[in-house]
Amino acid sequence: MGKLDLVTMIIIAANVIISYKGFSDYSFFEKYKFQVGSVQRGEQIRLFSSGFLHADTQHLLFNMLSLYFFADVVIDLLNPFQFSLIYLGSLLLGSLLSLYFHKNEYHYSAVGASGAVSGIIYSAILLQPGMKLLFFFIPIPIPAYLFGIGYLLYSIYGMKNRIGNIGHDxxxxxxxxxxxITLILSPWLFKTNLLMVVLLAIPIILLFGLKKMGKM
Structure with a gap:
């Protein structure tokens, strides 16, 4: 992992350029960040533009490094165009879920590529569930599928308990x-990785089950 395909370079460059414009131009940042009330008034561009803005350099760096480490898995197993579809589609789904969960909080706002990057990470895990992930604070490699399930379970916990200034939704x-989107583009995964397809769906089903029961 960790090579730079042209499409990854373009996405990283767009994030850096737009984020740094936002760092130095408050009105630009305010105009294009995700904000529930503004989106509901018809400014749908914010659903996408907010995904290229970041709160600060550390936020930007973390997201772009995460993208860098997982992008090539998706590009190699699919192709650059499909990678772009997953990135942009995940960005939009992330914004739409935020809108769904915060629809009555008109001043709720958020920025960052985290939704899009989460989509690429989950896509990479689905395509290559057996890969091992190393973290500074854990001395042994973690199977990717365990990380994926744990990540979403923690996101549910974070959403329910409003942990930190983080857009868990x-x-x-x-x-x-x-x-x-990965399953739509790669239906062969139902034959080759059916167990992983089912396991990775569990947190998704859990979230919407909790929402339906009024516990989210």
Whole structure:
């Protein structure tokens, strides 16, 4: 993992350029960030534009490094065009889930590529569930599918308990986008990786089950 395909370079460059414009131009940042009230008034561009803005350099760096490490898995097993569809589709799904969960909070706002990046990470895990992930704070490699399930379960917990200044719902929505779009583009996964397809669906079913029962 970790090579730079042209499409990955273009996406990273767009995030850097737009984010740095937002860092130095408050009115630009306010005009294009995700905000429930503004989207409901018809400014749907914010559903996409907010995914290229970031709160600060650290936020930007974390998202772009995460994208860098997982992008080539998706590009190699699919292709650059399909990778772009997953990235943009996950970005949109992340914003739409945020809108769904915060529809009555007119001043709720968010920025960041986390939804899109979550979609790419979940897509990579679905395509290559056996890959091992290493983290600084865990001394042994973690199977990708366990990370994916744990990540979404933590996102549900974060959404329910409003943990930190983090858009857990955008992360979750992006991961759902990555999951669904990857399956649409790669139906062969139902034959080759059916167990993983089912396992990775469990947190998604859980979230909407909790929502239906009024526990979210």
């Amino acid at each position: 955008a992360h979750f929505g992006g991961a759902v986008g990555g999951y669904l």
